[in-house]
Amino acid sequence: MHPSTANGGAVPRKAGSRMRLRDVLGTGTLGFWARRTRTALSSVGIAIGIAAMVSVLGIAASSDAQLQADLDALGPDLLELSPSDSLTGDEVELPPASAAMIERIGPVRSAAAVSGVEATVRRSEFIPAGQTGGISVLAADGDVRGVLGITVADGKWLDAGTERLPNVLLGAVAAERLAVRSTAEAPQVYLSGVYFTVIGIADPVPLAPSIDRSAIIGEPIAEQLFGFERSPSRVFVRTGSHVPDDPELLDxxxxxxxxxVRPQAPAEVGVSRPSDLIAAREYTEAAFTGLLLGLGGVALLVGGVGIANVMVISVLERRAEIGLRRALGATRHHIAQQFLVESSLLAVLGGTGGVLIGSAITVFYARSQQWVTSVPTTALAGGIAAALAIGALAGIYPAIRASRTDPAQAVHPTV
Structure with missing residues (x-):
């Protein structure tokens, strides 16, 4: 008598079979090699969703990195004064000596003013009078360049000699709209009946966009030709380096x-910090970033549904394989594990492709905008993790269905 039947004839229990990790991965990739085209197409949905999310996060991070670089370069200690609306509706004018008055304040390091000039800018006299491209004419004192930290992309800045002659310096946007790209051949623009020679083109000034859209001339020539009287439209102020660290002192x-500047009616003077406006714009862009991430999430969900659909079809097509494996000793757990791993690997394949595509899009866009390129490592790791999670969820139902396949029916030739 068999020893195991000596006491009551109990049948010995078969030791539970186990699969090593290498075996699990090996069986999980069987569908990859057998159906390569389907594998590639199934991964596309996941790749699109992950690429969208990574590129959105990468572009947003690059924009923020460039913003921080601009603020670090230009400084958060710049304030801007401008006339506001009066209670009576009359036009508010700042005193001609506004910049000098402000420089007497202790924490103020320097101040400079620009004033509007009653003149229009056109490329030539043959351009219709109304087509000015939204470009204004400003007369600036000599300290504006230093206060704003303006650099010249081509040519030179106005100085004590050139500001007395019909010379003009164009802001970056103004030069683009007037199709002036170089000062090498001394191009000219037409200011209300007089041709001015372009002696310089300024680089963009992120904290003072009004400068970008302006043609800047000297005060002496503005007085001579256009009857200019100084009435500052903008006063730019640099405070001490310690002020930005103390919000209460800055207020x-x-x-x-x-x-x-206007003691009789201080409410009629607007004071702002341009860096705050840029930060507000960044918060607005963050809302659009969230919207685009939502669209990327929808694409990722659609990709997950596609994987689930493909895996269900794969289970139906491979019933004979499932039945044969069950007949050879594979348990339901092994079958479920095989299809779950297959769907997860399928999603990871798409996620990896999506991360690479999204990173490439970020680098290309940032370089085209001349931004600092920044691709968050959390976006890269999160993209792979999200793909893995979607793949695992998409594979649960097909894996359960495969594990419940009856071996006898699966290998039956009529089924």
């Missing part, structure tokens, strides 16, 4: 500036 300085 006090703002209030003092308005009262200093």
């Amino acid at each position: 006090d300085v703002r209030e003092i500036m308005a009262a200093t």
Whole structure:
């Protein structure tokens, strides 16, 4: 008598079979090699979703990195004063000596003013008078360049000699709209009946977009030709380096500036910090980033549904394989594990492709905009993790269905 039947005839239990990780991965990739075209097409949906999410996060991070670089270069200590609306509806004018008055405030390091000139800018006299391209004419004092940290892309800045002659310096946007790309051949633009020679083209000034859209001339020539009288439209102020670190002190300085320039009605003077406006724009762009991430998530979900559909079809097509494996000793757990791993690997394949595509899109776009390129490592790792999670969820139902396949029916030739 067999020892195991000596006491009551109990039949020995078969030791549970186990699969090593290498075997699990090996069986999970069987469908890859047998159906390569289907594998590639199934991964496309996941790749599109991951690429969309990675590129959106990467572009947003690059934009933020460039913003921080601009603020670090230009400084958060710049304030801008401008006339506001009066209570009576009359036009508010700042005193001609506004910049000098503000420089007397202790924490103020330097100040400079620009004033509007009653003149229009056209490429030539043959251009219709109304087609000015939204370009304004400004007369600037000599300190504007230093206060704003303006650099010249081509040519030179106005100095004590050139500002007395019909010379003009164009902002970056103004030069583009007037189709002036170089000062090498001394190009000219037409300012209300007089041709001015372009002696310089400024680089973009992110904290002072009004400069970008302006043609800047000297005050002496503006007085001579256009009857200019100084009435600052903008006053740019640099405070001490310690002020930005103390928000309360900065607010006090703002209030003092308005009262200093127009003590009888300080509310009629607007004081702003341009860096705050840029930060507000960044918050607005963040809302669009969230929307685009949502669209990327939808694409990722669609890709997951596609994988689930492909895996269900794969289970139906491979019933004979499943039945044969069950007949050879594979358990339901092994079958479920095989299809779950296959769907997960399929999603990871698409996710890897999506991360590479999204990173490439980010680099290309950032370089085209001349931004600092920044691709968050969390976006890369998160993309792969999201793909893996979607693949695992998409494979649960097909894996369960495959594990419940009856071996006898699966290998039956009529089924």
